[in-house]
Amino acid sequence: MYQYNDFDTGFVKARNAQFRDQVARRIDGSLTEDEFKPLRLMNGLYLQLHAYMLRVAIPYGTLNSVKMRQLAMIAERWDKGYGHFTTRQNIQYNWPRLSDVPDMLDALEDVGMHAIQTSGNTIRNVTSDHFSGAAADEIEDPRPIAELLRQWSTDHPEFQFLGRKFKIAVGASTHDRAVLKAHDLAIRVVQNDTGETGYEVLIGGGLGRTPMIGQVINGFLPRPDLLPYVEAVLSVYNLLGRRDNKYKARIKITLHENGMDKIRALVAERFAGIKPQFGGQDQALLAQFQRDFAAPDYITAPLETFEAAYASDPGFASWVDTNLAAHKNPDYAIATISLKAHGQTPGDATSEQMRLMADVAAEFSHDELRISHEQNVILPHVHKSHLPAVHARLKQLGLATANIGLISDIIACPGMDYCALATARSIPVAQQIATRFDELKLEHDIGALKIKISGCINACGHHHVGHIGILGLDRAGVESYQITLGGDATETTTIGTRTGPGFSYDEILPAIERLVLEYLDLRQDRDEAFIDTYRRLGAAPFKAILYPEGRVKNAA
Numbered sequence: 222m223y224q225y226n227d228f229d230t231g232f233v234k235a236r237n238a239q240f241r242d243q244v245a246r247r248i249d250g251s252l253t254e255d256e257f258k259p260l261r262l263m264n265g266l267y268l269q270l271h272a273y274m275l276r277v278a279i280p281y282g283t284l285n286s287v288k289m290r291q292l293a294m295i296a297e298r299w300d301k302g303y304g305h306f307t308t309r310q311n312i313q314y315n316w317p318r319l320s321d322v323p324d325m326l327d328a329l330e331d332v333g334m335h336a337i338q339t340s341g342n343t344i345r346n347v348t349s350d351h352f353s354g355a356a357a358d359e360i361e362d363p364r365p366i367a368e369l370l371r372q373w374s375t376d377h378p379e380f381q382f383l384g385r386k387f388k389i390a391v392g393a394s395t396h397d398r399a400v401l402k403a404h405d406l407a408i409r410v411v412q413n414d415t416g417e418t419g420y421e422v423l424i425g426g427g428l429g430r431t432p433m434i435g436q437v438i439n440g441f442l443p444r445p446d447l448l449p450y451v452e453a454v455l456s457v458y459n460l461l462g463r464r465d466n467k468y469k470a471r472i473k474i475t476l477h478e479n480g481m482d483k484i485r486a487l488v489a490e491r492f493a494g495i496k497p498q499f500g501g502q503d504q505a506l507l508a509q510f511q512r513d514f515a516a517p518d519y520i521t522a523p524l525e526t527f528e529a530a531y532a533s534d535p536g537f538a539s540w541v542d543t544n545l546a547a548h549k550n551p552d553y554a555i556a557t558i559s560l561k562a563h564g565q566t567p568g569d570a571t572s573e574q575m576r577l578m579a580d581v582a583a584e585f586s587h588d589e590l591r592i593s594h595e596q597n598v599i600l601p602h603v604h605k606s607h608l609p610a611v612h613a614r615l616k617q618l619g620l621a622t623a624n625i626g627l628i629s630d631i632i633a634c635p636g637m638d639y640c641a642l643a644t645a646r647s648i649p650v651a652q653q654i655a656t657r658f659d660e661l662k663l664e665h666d667i668g669a670l671k672i673k674i675s676g677c678i679n680a681c682g683h684h685h686v687g688h689i690g691i692l693g694l695d696r697a698g699v700e701s702y703q704i705t706l707g708g709d710a711t712e713t714t715t716i717g718t719r720t721g722p723g724f725s726y727d728e729i730l731p732a733i734e735r736l737v738l739e740y741l742d743l744r745q746d747r748d749e750a751f752i753d754t755y756r757r758l759g760a761a762p763f764k765a766i767l768y769p770e771g772r773v774k775n776a777a
Contacts, residue, residue, distance in 0.1 A: 348391075
């Protein structure tokens with residue numbers, strides 16, 4: 222894991238001191254809210270429906286126990302005792318007092334964390350595969366690349382006032398767990414026919430009101446070219462992108478309006494001009510970061526305890542079958558901690574739960590944790606002999622729900638319970654769906670099913686790429702929920718298709734229940750997942766169950 226050096230520490234301390242002065246001037250009235258807004262956004266501070274919200278960066282989702290315990294302390298001391306993990310691998314505090322924010326930022330700096338560039342029209346927190354460094358299917362750990370991009374982009378003078386926010390993701394596995402194609406820019410580590418390692422670069426992805434899938438601008442970029450090439454892309458976008466309409470200012474619109482051929486040519490021209498300026502310093506830094514992210518010292522131990530627990534404890538066996546993923550070391554497993562206990566708020570963790578996860582990571586996961594864009598927490602390196610003890614500890618505070626990838630493992634934005642932009646509630650809908658299918662005892666029979674819910678068209682809940690997507694909107698002062706089907710957030714990224722008229726708040730749960738029960742009747746066998754049934758049959762049978770003929774006529 223990367224640790225702050227003296228420069229990092231000095232930079233963040235100076236930034237915090239600067240913002241402390243700005244907060245004091247806002248409180249005493251020297252700064253108006255309009256004057257303060259761009260200053261607070263540069264430091265991750267939003268003004269939500271009921272209070273300020275501080276968004277803290279967790280670069281590429283990586284934490285250790287010290288950082289997690291500090292996040293718990295901050296939640297307990299300056300918030301309401303919990304934090305909310307987001308789809309950008311960040312954590313949000315929803316109830317801080319403005320006067321406390323400078324102290325919160327200083328507490329973050331004490332453990333090598335900050336809130337810089339978690340908001341505003343700049344390069345946001347760089348995300349990555351939450352299994353990075355552990356996944357059995359990865360070419361290499363992509364986090365050194367993410368750290369290189371983080372350091373390069375932090376306070377970069379050319380990119381602090383872009384036309385709109387800019388999101389970057391990095392992956393290195395055959396299976397995309399980072400939603401690469403839904404990012405403004407994505408980097409995927411690849412190997413060519415000769416075995417040489419390089420990068421596939423994609424641009425122009427994004428969700429929101431105009432969802433688009435990223436396109437390949439460079440199919441194989443040599444290693445030494447990465448940073449100057451990314452800078453060239455940002456430079457071209459910064460100059461060419463629109464600023465007359467914020468809804469058309471993202472790079473996806475720039476690409477759509479200008480075409481890939483023109484963008485690729487402009488990037489190549491800019492790249493040729495700036496590449497000599499880098500002089501290999503970026504490669505030296507990357508090499509250092511690769512050493513920082515070296516694999517842990519794996520242990521060896523017999524597996525009889527794991528095998529016995531799996532055979533004798535059905536609850537443990539269910540958790541193993543559902544929440545574990547293959548590790549590159551066959552004696553280890555990647556364990557995902559669900560923050561989606563049935564009926565709870567997706568992504569929320571209390572201070573007590575955060576401390577427990579920190580303790581478990583320190584004892585059983587080589588002191589590493591990851592935050593996923595799916596709003597769960599990962600123990601990336603757990604020897605299988607330790608899994609029974611891990612499961613027992615997690616059960617103590619409701620963190621052992623065996624539902625990863627199932628219908629209750631829902632991505633949901635904060636919605637109208639918190640967000641000033643939201644037009645409908647997300648959290649209660651997610652809670653009701655999870656609770657209902659737990660009551661029906663169908664969750665494991667249903668199998669893999671990704672439901673994603675957004676409370677407005679900005680799509681923070683990634684509804685466009687859900688197998689079942691739910692978008693909450695305001696229709697003449699009444700909440701209305703649109704359903705999309707067939708979305709996919711993996712390497713075969715697909716934007717879901719809207720099924721028809723929206724459903725009221727009271728109708729949305731029954732509609733989802735009808736939809737899923739219809740799937741159980743339509744699937745060929747238990748091994749055919751919802752998304753595969755949908756792709757085989759198309760939307761017609763699902764629309765028929767959602768919209769009986771009379772309902773469609775009435776809605777029209």
